[in-house]
Amino acid sequence: MANCRTYWHNGRTGTTGITGLTKNMEEISFSSQLLQYAITGVTIGSIYAMVAIGFNIIYNVTEAINFAQGEFVMLGGLVMVFLRVAVNIPVIFSLPLTIMLVTMVGILLDRLAIKPLSKPSVLAMVIATIGASFFIRGAAMMLWGKNPFDLPPFSGRNPISFLGAVVQPQGLWVVGFLLVVVVVLTLFFDRTILGKALRACAVNPSASSLVGINVKHMVLVSFALSAAIGALGGIVITPISLMEYDRGAMLAVKGFSACVLGGIGSFPGAVTGGLLIGLIESLGAGLVSSGYKDVFALLLLLFVLFVRPSGLLGNAEVSKIRKF
Amino acid sequence: MAKNRSAVHLTIFGGCLFLFPLLARWISFLEHYVDVMVFVGIYSLVAVGLCLLMGYAGQISLGHASFFGLGAYVSGIITAKYGVNPWFCILLGMVVSGGVAFIIGAPSLRLRGHYLAMATLAFCIIITIIFNESIAFTGGPDGLAFIPGISIMGYALDSVVKYYFFVWSVVLMVLLLCLNIIQSRVGRALRSIHGSELAASAVGVNVAKYKIYVFVLSAVVASVAGSLYAHYLNFINPASFDLFVSIKLLIMIILGGIYSLWGAILGAVLITFLSYEWLHYFGEAEVMVYGAIVLIIVIFLPGGVVSIPEKVRSLCRGSKLKVEG
Amino acid sequence: MKANRSVGKGAVCLLAAVVLATFILIPVVQVSAAEAYKVGAVFSVTGRASFLGDPEKKTAVMLQEEINKKGGINGHPLELVIYDDEGDSTKCALAVRKLISRDKVCAIIGPSLSGLSLAVLPEAEKHKIPLVSCAASYKIVTKNPETGEQWKWVFKTPQSxxxxxxxxxxxxxxxxxxxxxxxxxxxxxxxxxxxxxxxxxxxxxxxxxxxxxxxxxxxxxxxxxxxxxxxxxxxxxxxxxxxxxxxxxxxxxxxxxxxxxxxxxxxxxxxxxxxxxxxxxxxxxxxxGACNIAEVLPAAHLQKKVTMEYLKAYKAKYNEAVSSFGGHAWDALALVTKALGAVGSDKAKIRDYLENLKGFVGQHGVFNFSPKDHNGLTKEAFQMVVVKNGDWALTD
CATH class of the missing domain: 3.40.50.2300 (Response regulator)
Structure with missing residues (x-):
């Protein structure tokens, strides 16, 4: 860890002695501030979007919300820290390895918590995933302890200046990986048999099983896939926010908000919802009140729900058929 | 017949509750459990109201911790800061929670399933932030301390056992009220809504009205529980009423058995004792064990703890049939 | 009739279950020397405030082991009953009441959080048991902010x-x-x-x-x-x-x-x-406080010895750096231990002893208690420090 100090090259460390105390800071214009809020909002929002996509994949097949989604993100971060920092495997290998390991957890979650349900009602599945999330969080606490962990960023810590605002290089990675996820998922659902089968399950599970799709198998695939995406989210956000065992719940709530705002089950909705919530939080914190920043996003969400009960891009018909 | 049966149940239940503190006087180990049972009673109240809403009317709510909290904060702030009579504050809390439930419920209850869950969840988070941020009134995250206790006509409820009897009499009254509601026209209307809203409205049930009615009722009950909590613990903080408490309440009624008010009480007993007492023996593995227990019950007892006698009976009957066949 | 019978059966089953559960869950009765001094502790070991409670618990356990290894307090072994409140006020209140009624401890250290300390201090006052809080707010010890009157049974170790x-x-x-x-x-x-x-x-x-x-x-x-x-x-x-x-x-x-x-x-x-x-x-x-910067303190500093010892022992046992919070628990338990050594396990005597204790060298300062000050620290207990070359450096 000691050599981390070399990540910083802007040479400002020298000015922060006692002599620097009384200096005034360089000015920042209002438009640069706005830009900075937008950059921050998009970065955080991308993570919410990734969590929301994970929710959607499972929802589309099972109609249930997987409350352990946030734990996948947490695990992604912590497993990556273990492989990258403790075992010292380069990013290019540790990243796919982490995703594979967390995907295994997703598969186990389906096999041990979802499949054994004798009457898989939506409520039972929700409670099962809540139970599983407690279990995973507890296990992570036993394994990693309670302290936060850091992961070196993929490409250094030198911020990039842009029109008076700064961009963290890791922020670019976050947004980039969201794009990759969106593109890969679009191709997967449009071009592959497995993806098409998943979509069929989403439209009508009983009809899909009539045409020979194994729905139980598809549930497994959905859990594996959303665990993989959650893990990716965790890996890319850890260099920005650090990671500790109990962060999953907050990410799950934010991701769920994003998911509902966009309309449950809709992938463009998840991305829109995630980015919107990130932006409102950041702009609300900067321009109005940072104490109430989470309230603004939620009020918008409530407003949208009251006007459009199935979210921004959700399908009203679909949400009518599905009941709790 | 059904009414008689629930009367019998209530009598037995009340009798056991009455005997428990007496038993605890003899067995010193149980003494502390009376203290825990007070909290069980308080959570039972919220759970019974929530069960009426979820199990009977089929509407999910992740916001009931907030109504619980509204009751607690109205009672706590007004008695601690202005010295008003606690009884008046309990009533005021009921009015405030009922009013808020009405305002929130009217637009929210048009939503279904996960959308309703999200709307109530958002409400819960917003209320927690308000509790945290309005420091001048609520004391902020550090909480509000030194809330006075409660007394009945000059008789102070200043010991654990006295408060135990007080809380559980309130629970029995609310339980009686809810059991009556279930067996009345309203109860049938609620069940029809749970079955199918479309069919219910086709046979002339005013769906929107009944949904609001039961939502407000459960919020008012939660508020009473909140006031009782504040006057017993003499301290409240936002963490006692946040989203995780809402989720805990949800777990209570589902593990207890969502289609029965008795299930709600069993769930409150189970979860409260687990989290406040029994899981302590597992040390730091507590959270893990808790998760495992939740999973095991959902998997092996889909009808909740309340379905155990029925399950045992059907197992016995099943084996008898086999022998005869 | 049939319904009644099944209810009866159910009740019997329930009773049996409760009895069974009670026996299973009775904690293993610790057979220790009859004259062991029992001290209770409530920390937020897990949950939202685990960054406070975790080092506090570790420190308290370490200190207890050290004391018992040296033969206890005047030959009495020190028994520490630790409960985890998870940062939850209900759990914290239940834990404190359990320490008083079931475990019958002679003093309590903790809780970790200011809010929870305020929540349980009426219990300590009511049952007349010394409580040494590990939380910072001045409200914990101050009964009346105008007159500066202190709560009779409550002390705290962290600087306000x-x-x-x-x-x-x-x-x-x-x-x-x-x-x-x-x-x-x-x-x-x-x-x-x-x-x-x-x-x-x-x-x-x-x-x-x-x-x-x-x-x-x-x-x-x-x-x-x-x-x-x-x-x-x-x-x-x-x-x-x-x-x-x-x-x-x-x-x-x-x-x-x-x-x-x-x-x-x-x-x-x-x-x-x-x-x-x-x-x-x-x-x-x-x-x-001195506890965080033991290594950079001058050798002549009053607290150099205790802080260095703590730092080394903690690092050796848990392989992690000390934090401010573990130091608070060290101070709390060391104070109670000192009182136990001086006056035995009588609660009122412990309280009186603590109230008049002067010049106690702890991790976070030199404590001088008085009836007007149940914290015993002054603002000199804090030292301004700057991060220089990846380590603390003293500054004026």
Missing amino acids: DSMAAEAIYTHMKKHGISKIAILSVTTGFGASGRSELLRLAPQFGMTIVADEKYGPKDTDMTAQLTKIKGLAPQAIVNWSIGPTQVVVVRNWKELAMTNATLYQSHGFGSRKNIELAAGAAEGVYCPL
Whole structure:
């Protein structure tokens, strides 16, 4: 860890002695501030979007919300820290390895918590995933302890200046990986048999099983896939926010908000919802009140729900058929 | 017949509750459990109201911790800061929670399933932030301390056992009220809504009205529980009423058995004792064990703890049939 | 009739289950020497405030082992009953009542959080049992803020937040800073520090241009800092704990705001935080107790010996850096142990002894208790420290 100090090259460390105390800071214009809020909002929002996509994949097949989604993100971060920092495997290998390991957890979650349900009602599945999330969080606490962990960023810590605002290089990675996820998922659902089968399950599970799709198998695939995406989210956000065992719940709530705002089950909705919530939080914190920043996003969400009960891009018909 | 049966149940239940503190006087180990049972009673109240809403009317709510909290904060702030009579504050809390439930419920209850869950969840988070941020009134995250206790006509409820009897009499009254509601026209209307809203409205049930009615009722009950909590613990903080408490309440009624008010009480007993007492023996593995227990019950007892006698009976009957066949 | 029978059967089953559960769950009765001194402890070992309770529990266990290895207190072994309140007020109250009624301890240390300490102190007063809190707020010991009257049975070991705020403001004043911004986390820790900063600002002639907040699990504080940057304060005070205080340091560096000096609260007092900030913490100031900076203290310092011993033992046992909070538990348990050694296990005598104890050298300062002061520390218990070359350095 000691050599981390070399990540910083802007040479400002020298000015922060006692002599620097009384200096005034360089000015920042209002438009640069706005830009900075937008950059921050998009970065955080991308993570919410990734969590929301994970929710959607499972929802589309099972109609249930997987409350352990946030734990996948947490695990992604912590497993990556273990492989990258403790075992010292380069990013290019540790990243796919982490995703594979967390995907295994997703598969186990389906096999041990979802499949054994004798009457898989939506409520039972929700409670099962809540139970599983407690279990995973507890296990992570036993394994990693309670302290936060850091992961070196993929490409250094030198911020990039842009029109008076700064961009963290890791922020670019976050947004980039969201794009990759969106593109890969679009191709997967449009071009592959497995993806098409998943979509069929989403439209009508009983009809899909009539045409020979194994729905139980598809549930497994959905859990594996959303665990993989959650893990990716965790890996890319850890260099920005650090990671500790109990962060999953907050990410799950934010991701769920994003998911509902966009309309449950809709992938463009998840991305829109995630980015919107990130932006409102950041702009609300900067321009109005940072104490109430989470309230603004939620009020918008409530407003949208009251006007459009199935979210921004959700399908009203679909949400009518599905009941709790 | 059904009414008689629930009367019998209530009598037995009340009798056991009455005997428990007496038993605890003899067995010193149980003494502390009376203290825990007070909290069980308080959570039972919220759970019974929530069960009426979820199990009977089929509407999910992740916001009931907030109504619980509204009751607690109205009672706590007004008695601690202005010295008003606690009884008046309990009533005021009921009015405030009922009013808020009405305002929130009217637009929210048009939503279904996960959308309703999200709307109530958002409400819960917003209320927690308000509790945290309005420091001048609520004391902020550090909480509000030194809330006075409660007394009945000059008789102070200043010991654990006295408060135990007080809380559980309130629970029995609310339980009686809810059991009556279930067996009345309203109860049938609620069940029809749970079955199918479309069919219910086709046979002339005013769906929107009944949904609001039961939502407000459960919020008012939660508020009473909140006031009782504040006057017993003499301290409240936002963490006692946040989203995780809402989720805990949800777990209570589902593990207890969502289609029965008795299930709600069993769930409150189970979860409260687990989290406040029994899981302590597992040390730091507590959270893990808790998760495992939740999973095991959902998997092996889909009808909740309340379905155990029925399950045992059907197992016995099943084996008898086999022998005869 | 049939229904009645099944109800009866159900009741029998239930009773059997309760009896069985009771027997299974009766804790293993510890067979120890009859004259063991029993001390209770309530810490937030897990849950939202585990960063406080975890080192506190570890420290208390370590200290207990050390004492018993040396043959206990005047030959009496020390028995420590630790409960985890998970930062939950209900659980905390139940734990304290259980310590009093079931475990029959002669003194209690903890809780970790100020709010929870306020919640349980009436119990200590009611049952006349000494409680040595490990939480910071001055309200815990002050019964009446106007007269300064103290609660009879309650003590606390951490420095008050007002002392940390005063130390920071004094340092600022000395260096000509008067225009500042405040950042705080929306937990009890942050809110308490924030209110002290706001309260004391006029006394020190500080103008607060921004008062920003963030949640304990937030991912990024760039938005709050950007707003502060626009207001160009001379310094920023950040009052938080856990991962967010590290993220603030990093964001502050990324936004090139190092010309506005960053002051952290004493919550920053762990080397782990400097490491996590990955170099960004250079030039960050914070007020710390002797316990955090044992290595850089001059050899003649009164607390050098105790703090070095604690630091080495803790590192050897748990392989992690000490934090401020473990030190508070050390002080609390060491005080109770000293009282037990002097006057035995009589609760009233322990209380009286603690109230008049002077010159006790602890991890966070030299304690001088009096009937008017149940904390026993002065603002000298805080030392302004700056992060230099990845380590603490003393500063004036």
